[in-house]
Amino acid sequence: MTRTSEVEPRSAVLVVDDNPMFRELLARGLALEGFEVATAPSGPEALVRxxxxxxxxxxxxxxxxxxxxxxxxxxxxxxxxxxxxxxVTGRATDADEAAGFAAGGNGYLVKPFGWSELLERVQALLGSRSGAL
Known part of the structure; x- marks a missing residue:
C-alpha cells in the first residue's frame, strides 16, 4: 500500500459531511496521516471555507x-x-455514481469502505490533480 508520505507534505483536505461522528473520524484519521484538515457540516459552510x-x-x-x-x-x-x-457517500447505485461524475466529481467511494482504499483514492487524486477513479 502506498502511504500519504509520498504525497506533497501537509496537503490540505476539506471534509464535508453532516454526520458529526463520521466527519470527525475522517478528519482525525487524515490528520494522523499528515494532512491539514478543515471540516464543514454543510454545503453552504463548505462554500465559505x-x-x-x-x-x-x-x-x-x-x-x-x-x-x-x-x-x-x-x-x-x-x-x-x-x-x-x-x-464519500452511502449512495451506491450506478446512477448515483454517474450523477457524481456529471456534477464534476473526480472520484466516488461508497460507505462503508476500508481506510486503505480511502487513502489510495486520496493519494491518486492529489497526485494526478485530474481524471476519475
Whole structure:
C-alpha cells in the first residue's frame, strides 16, 4: 500500500459531511496521516471555507440537508475546475455514481469502505490533480 508520505507534505483536505461522528473520524484519521484538515457540516459552510482558502482536495457526502454534495460540487465547479473532489457517500447505485461524475466529481467511494482504499483514492487524486477513479 502506498502511504500519504509520498504525497506533497501537509496537503490540505476539506471534509464535508453532516454526520458529526463520521466527519470527525475522517478528519482525525487524515490528520494522523499528515494532512491539514478543515471540516464543514454543510454545503453552504463548505462554500465559505472554500472562499477563504482553497484546499488541495475536497471529500464530500452526497446526502446533506439544505445543499446536497452534488449541488456543492456544481457550485464549486463554476469558479474552480481544478480542485479534485471525492464523493464519500452511502449512495451506491450506478446512477448515483454517474450523477457524481456529471456534477464534476473526480472520484466516488461508497460507505462503508476500508481506510486503505480511502487513502489510495486520496493519494491518486492529489497526485494526478485530474481524471476519475
Amino acid at each position: 472554500l472562499s477563504e482558502r482553497r484546499p488541495d482536495l475536497v471529500l464530500t457526502d452526497v446526502d446533506m440537508p439544505g445543499m446536497t454534495g452534488l449541488e456543492l460540487v456544481r457550485t464549486l465547479r463554476e469558479w474552480d475546475a481544478d480542485t479534485p473532489v471525492l464523493f
